Amino acid sequence: MDYQKRINKVQAALRRKKLDAILISEPANRRYLCGYSAPDHGIGESSGVLLVPVAGQAHLLTDFRFQLQAEAEAALTTVTLYPKGLLALLKEMLPDLGVRSLGFESDYTLHSFAGKLTDKCAGLGIKTVPLVGLIEDLRIIKEESEIDKIRASVRLNEQVFQEIYTEIHPKSTEIDLAIAIETCMRRRGAESPSFNSIVATGSRSALPHAVPGPVQILQNQPLMIDMGLILDGYCSDMTRTFAFGNADARYLEIHRLVRKAQLAGIQSIRAGVTGQTVDQAARDIIAKAGYGQNFGHALGHGVGIAIHEAPRLSSRNRKRLKSGMVVTVEPGIYIPGWGGIRLENMVVVREDGCEILNSDTTWLDI
Amino acid sequence: MDYQKRINKVQAALRRKKLDAILISEPANRRYLCGYSAPDHGIGESSGVLLVPVAGQAHLLTDFRFQLQAEAEAALTTVTLYPKGLLALLKEMLPDLGVRSLGFESDYTLHSFAGKLTDKCAGLGIKTVPLVGLIEDLRIIKEESEIDKIRASVRLNEQVFQEIYTEIHPKSTEIDLAIAIETCMRRRGAESPSFNSIVATGSRSALPHAVPGPVQILQNQPLMIDMGLILDGYCSDMTRTFAFGNADARYLEIHRLVRKAQLAGIQSIRAGVTGQTVDQAARDIIAKAGYGQNFGHALGHGVGIAIHEAPRLSSRNRKRLKSGMVVTVEPGIYIPGWGGIRLENMVVVREDGCEILNSDTTWLDI
Numbered sequence: 069m070d071y072q073k074r075i076n077k078v079q080a081a082l083r084r085k086k087l088d089a090i091l092i093s094e095p096a097n098r099r100y101l102c103g104y105s106a107p108d109h110g111i112g113e114s115s116g117v118l119l120v121p122v123a124g125q126a127h128l129l130t131d132f133r134f135q136l137q138a139e140a141e142a143a144l145t146t147v148t149l150y151p152k153g154l155l156a157l158l159k160e161m162l163p164d165l166g167v168r169s170l171g172f173e174s175d176y177t178l179h180s181f182a183g184k185l186t187d188k189c190a191g192l193g194i195k196t197v198p199l200v201g202l203i204e205d206l207r208i209i210k211e212e213s214e215i216d217k218i219r220a221s222v223r224l225n226e227q228v229f230q231e232i233y234t235e236i237h238p239k240s241t242e243i244d245l246a247i248a249i250e251t252c253m254r255r256r257g258a259e260s261p262s263f264n265s266i267v268a269t270g271s272r273s274a275l276p277h278a279v280p281g282p283v284q285i286l287q288n289q290p291l292m293i294d295m296g297l298i299l300d301g302y303c304s305d306m307t308r309t310f311a312f313g314n315a316d317a318r319y320l321e322i323h324r325l326v327r328k329a330q331l332a333g334i335q336s337i338r339a340g341v342t343g344q345t346v347d348q349a350a351r352d353i354i355a356k357a358g359y360g361q362n363f364g365h366a367l368g369h370g371v372g373i374a375i376h377e378a379p380r381l382s383s384r385n386r387k388r389l390k391s392g393m394v395v396t397v398e399p400g401i402y403i404p405g406w407g408g409i410r411l412e413n414m415v416v417v418r419e420d421g422c423e424i425l426n427s428d429t430t431w432l433d434i
Numbered sequence: 435m436d437y438q439k440r441i442n443k444v445q446a447a448l449r450r451k452k453l454d455a456i457l458i459s460e461p462a463n464r465r466y467l468c469g470y471s472a473p474d475h476g477i478g479e480s481s482g483v484l485l486v487p488v489a490g491q492a493h494l495l496t497d498f499r500f501q502l503q504a505e506a507e508a509a510l511t512t513v514t515l516y517p518k519g520l521l522a523l524l525k526e527m528l529p530d531l532g533v534r535s536l537g538f539e540s541d542y543t544l545h546s547f548a549g550k551l552t553d554k555c556a557g558l559g560i561k562t563v564p565l566v567g568l569i570e571d572l573r574i575i576k577e578e579s580e581i582d583k584i585r586a587s588v589r590l591n592e593q594v595f596q597e598i599y600t601e602i603h604p605k606s607t608e609i610d611l612a613i614a615i616e617t618c619m620r621r622r623g624a625e626s627p628s629f630n631s632i633v634a635t636g637s638r639s640a641l642p643h644a645v646p647g648p649v650q651i652l653q654n655q656p657l658m659i660d661m662g663l664i665l666d667g668y669c670s671d672m673t674r675t676f677a678f679g680n681a682d683a684r685y686l687e688i689h690r691l692v693r694k695a696q697l698a699g700i701q702s703i704r705a706g707v708t709g710q711t712v713d714q715a716a717r718d719i720i721a722k723a724g725y726g727q728n729f730g731h732a733l734g735h736g737v738g739i740a741i742h743e744a745p746r747l748s749s750r751n752r753k754r755l756k757s758g759m760v761v762t763v764e765p766g767i768y769i770p771g772w773g774g775i776r777l778e779n780m781v782v783v784r785e786d787g788c789e790i791l792n793s794d795t796t797w798l799d800i
Contacts, residue, residue, distance in 0.1 A: 109629060110477075133641075151730070153750075172545075174545045176477070179540045179541075183540070200546060247620050275503060365498055
């Protein structure tokens, strides 16, 4: 990853905005710009912030616990510790760096911290400026080297799915399968799951975000598995739903409808169309069949360093897709008391269409 | 859990502050007040907010994906969905509820959302008021029924540790052990680990927050295991360090010093002493032996629904401990190139001392 090139882009944006520096607190943005991979244990427990001045080297500010990791991973930055807290360190560093105007990430800074930062800076004659989407706008278009990493992440995720799929037996519980999935991911080299795996049987699959429980897999009913992993810093995300045992007519009808909607969504994707248009293409199929009320979430989301990032494929996104964006396409139909079916693949937006990153076809076309 | 009693306390606080309602966005606060257990997938991806008016029932506002879970778990609240987003729903609900002043959690609200909320409310003639610590101040003192749950969480965590400890062999890798720990937790009924388990061998244990890697456990060197789980909504947290194989003189010296510091910390805990005093009691032992620079973090932190919560046992906490608080006591000495030793137990603060929640004594007194 060419971190210097990315820092250069940020510095160019700072010049355009007439800012002397920016404080990057969002963990995926931080990792994107310098390679430092520590997550935050909640927004109130930062593992560090990246201070990018308009010229010169970036500074990774962190605490004692992360020093060795920061030095090892963020080779292009200087690592500085804040034993007395971030504000105390900034009070020393910002004047030394000649900063008179400081941007911060409005979408990943707490209201309380923003207030303290603004007060502290005002006392030093420094203006603070909330910024939205500055780094996210860079991340949204993936470099080909990033797409290669996402492809590898998708491939490994599929290999894990296929290994687990063959091992499902009538005595398996949801939680057995979730554990097997996450263990297999880590044994095969994933950093971690990219989210808590969803394994939901029967009517429990009607919860789009079901939590796996000590519940045996029900015969001849929907089994939904939504899983993803992080490999070399990049996320994957895939959902497969199938009838464990025999699929009845109702299962087949709904499954085929969801698949049809997914294909319609995928076929509508190319650079230049809006997220709204793609969402609509899939949603129309489901609505026309009378299940519009049962598809209550957006069609898809961007995936990269973060599992959920821009762009959204939703009725509210009127921005146009661009080549190099990576999104999920995941329509679903959820019927309380019966269950749910969701099918999810990932694609790369290209000028003339899209490239499907998945090759697993388990139960897709039935 | 008596959720109604907790809501009553919040409503009493609202009356004192002359507020008509509060918006609770912090997931542990939300769970504490209504039982809804969904975590947030990052602060930008809320699983819902709890709107508590100064009188009457609380309202859990969430989206389609979490509806069934919210209805099942938060029995005392009304569940309302926001298909057009939270702000659009609040625009309808707040006037209906007669709200003229609305508190929000400054420590768990994004700067960007706080701005939008304030603008939207201003348009409706509603004043927004940032609040800090209102629910946290309730959570900090545990009810005895909560302490029972924490005790059960600690006990299960120790059982998992003991099971894994007996299975460590010379070919085990850090990541093998981390997987074994987390699998065992879930098989034995934990909701999940309470944080990513730390398993660090040899010099890698000098990173207080080491990430387990595909690295074989080194003979006759420190092996640090820091692990915790969530059981029935409550967290546990424990660190054991031992020499896998034989401990040399240096290992023994440092281990005994850390244990001495831990005991000094524990012995200083009672209602009425400050977090600073307790931190100092342990730190003095380490500093006098010449390792002050190698103990770079605070002595401990509160544990409850969240793995890290108030109060901190740190040099910066001048508040007095109270009976019913639950904290970790976890001094450590970290020597780059050699390794680190940290020992962590959990205790309940009582009027006349503290109650140690741990019973595992593996390698504590050597």
